[in-house]
Amino acid sequence: MVRFFVEPEALLGDTLTLTGENAQHAKVLRLKQGEEVLVCDGQEQECLCAVQSTGSGQLVLDVKERREPASEASVKVSVYMAFPKADKLEHVIQKATELGAFEIIAFPSARCISRPDDKSLKKKLERWQKIALSAAGQSGRGRIPQVLTLSSYQEALHRAATADKALLFYENEQAVTLKMALSSGGYQTVSLLTGPEGGLEETEVVQAREAGLQVCTLGKRILRCETAPLCALSAVMYDAGEF
């Protein structure tokens, strides 16, 4: 089913009027009267609607049902990723959105080569949020994960530590597997923290333990910095019974 994202205010009332890009998209799709579409606020709500009329740069819809987004995961997973080089963060945002991440948070760490300044960050955040929106639409999600950046590693640790399961993946950890870390079950929120290309420094791993994160391994093979968060996210979704 076609899915449109609008601001939450635009979901009020029994009739919705979509304009701008959404109306253009509707025109391209040649939607017909009576056809069903979904209109989502990208957060808490989605409306199942029927097309009332199209044309004149607007799409008018009758609301048939209001509901919580039906394709959201039961577990809220926050993906914390140290700023990688080039377009790897974009790749992770797109894939993590498809895989059902609740939010994606980028932060600096000691070995980060890429550290966007405040000026470029604003533009980048807009771009990143658009990637999340597009991936949410394509994968049939009613919720768009928020993309955030934090200004320090310490801030990332303290924010991540508030989850039921707060996990950091480190290539030199051998004893504790992700499976062990999740074995107690009953978690509703999970933080997954991974390092940049050069990995995390040992002192950073110590700081993470002190902040309350559990340090785990993702196995015997060294994963690239853009592969590790997606591998961990897939496994957590599997463990949580999503598929």
Next chain:
Amino acid sequence: MVRFFVEPEALLGDTLTLTGENAQHAKVLRLKQGEEVLVCDGQEQECLCAVQSTGSGQLVLDVKERREPASEASVKVSVYMAFPKADKLEHVIQKATELGAFEIIAFPSARCISRPDDKSLKKKLERWQKIALSAAGQSGRGRIPQVLTLSSYQEALHRAATADKALLFYENEQAVTLKMALSSGGYQTVSLLTGPEGGLEETEVVQAREAGLQVCTLGKRILRCETAPLCALSAVMYDAGEF
């Protein structure tokens, strides 16, 4: 540790002599006498060696220990992917190699837009195998997954069906999850089959069931054709106790 890949014949004897690209790479790395390196045949064996001498376009090594590749997964997972467009197969080969796939097999299906002809396939296979080699080296694997292509969907089904768990992922399947399909445990070989951009046709899914594959879902969100195999592979490796 630095890792070199050589032909199996080059692993015979107590002293190994590496030439060509490997010797050039050793020069760039400025390897010193006594330093330990790994030499792998990319299949069954790896040799832990100490540098005896460098220079004159060759690297001479003393073999200290012969062993099976230490970082291979206990479960052999074959990734069957319908030919996707553009460079998506390259992406899957790189990531699936990191994630520990045993082999990657591309095949045509009804909705494949990309169907390389025999002429271009030979060149492409060489390129794909190089990507697997490079990813194996970077992720610390001693085995290079083989990249194969098959000429028909039927051939893919029959080859895939020989595994202990032969699974096909279909977005319209809702009842059987991957977790259910793996719940009996005790598997040593797994086939994961996924469709192209436009998905598999319903008749193809019926054919797969007839060939003995189990049809499963990867959850409520629609995954892109390059995301699905990597998500499934991560989950299988997790289930099998790899991390």
